[in-house]
Amino acid sequence: MVFAWELMDVGPRDERDLSDTTVVLDEVCRAGDAERTRALMQRAGRVVCRNLGQVAMARELGTTFDVAAPVFCANRATLTWLRGLGAGRVCLSAELLGNDAERVAELAACPGVLGPVDADRPEIMVCEHCLLTAEGACATDATGQVRCRDCSRRQQARFLVERDGTRLPVVIDACGRTRIFLS
Numbered sequence: 001m002v003f004a005w006e007l008m009d010v011g012p013r014d015e016r017d018l019s020d021t022t023v024v025l026d027e028v029c030r031a032g033d034a035e036r037t038r039a040l041m042q043r044a045g046r047v048v049c050r051n052l053g054q055v056a057m058a059r060e061l062g063t064t065f066d067v068a069a070p071v072f073c074a075n076r077a078t079l080t081w082l083r084g085l086g087a088g089r090v091c092l093s094a095e096l097l098g099n100d101a102e103r104v105a106e107l108a109a110c111p112g113v114l115g116p117v118d119a120d121r122p123e124i125m126v127c128e129h130c131l132l133t134a135e136g137a138c139a140t141d142a143t144g145q146v147r148c149r150d151c152s153r154r155q156q157a158r159f160l161v162e163r164d165g166t167r168l169p170v171v172i173d174a175c176g177r178t179r180i181f182l183s
Contacts, residue, residue: 016043024048027070028126028177041065048091059086066114069093074103079110089114124168127178131158131170138176148176 023044029037029051037054041047041063048066049055058065067073067082068091082090089112096104107113130138132153139151148154151172159167160180169181 018043019045022046022048022066024068025050025054026126027051027123028128029053033175046088049087055082055085055087064088066091069095072096073107073113074100076106076110079107079113083112088112091115122182123179124182125180127180129178130172130176131178132172146176148172149174 018040021044023040023046025037025040025047026033027050034057038057038061041054041058041061044063046064046066047054047058048068049058050068050070052071055065055067055071057063065087066089067087070093071082072093072095073079073082073090074093074096079090091114092104092107130148132138132151135153138146138148139153140146154172154174158170158172160170161167166183168183171179171181173179
């Protein structure tokens with residue numbers, strides 16, 4: 001699996017072959033992300049939609065898709081509804097897994113129900129604004145447009161340090177969003 005935020009540096013017109021790849025789409029999908037999201041959907045073999053706007057796009061494009069948190073499936077009615085929309089598989093939320101073993105057992109018995117999508121380092125927060133703006137002006141092109149993709153400061157390792165000294169990795173993506181990961 002490839003996570004969409006890992007492909008953010010790739011422009012929406014990129015022709016990279018992703019036909020054998022499952023792309024886990026970003027939880028965040030603003031109007032400005034629609035072109036990139038659609039391009040990924042058209043190139044990917046399968047996508048994992050993480051909001052209902054992405055489900056609508058996948059259906060419109062005829063893309064094979066699954067559904068994962070933060071879309072929350074907590075009962076058979078929701079599962080039936082998501083499958084009726086075309087979801088091949090539905091991933092249960094980690095939040096549900098920790099809170100309701102009986103409901104998890106009932107849903108897990110249904111075909112196409114999976115546990116939560118797991119990453120090497122789970123993303124714990126996405127901030128819409130760039131942390132690097134606290135350090136100075138953003139990188140711009142000749143026309144004065146901000147170009148997060150070209151910012152050299154994005155290449156440097158960064159961490160948020162908690163009171164107990166735990167270092168949480170921080171990544172600024174090509175859209176200028178700050179992503180904070182579990183240590």
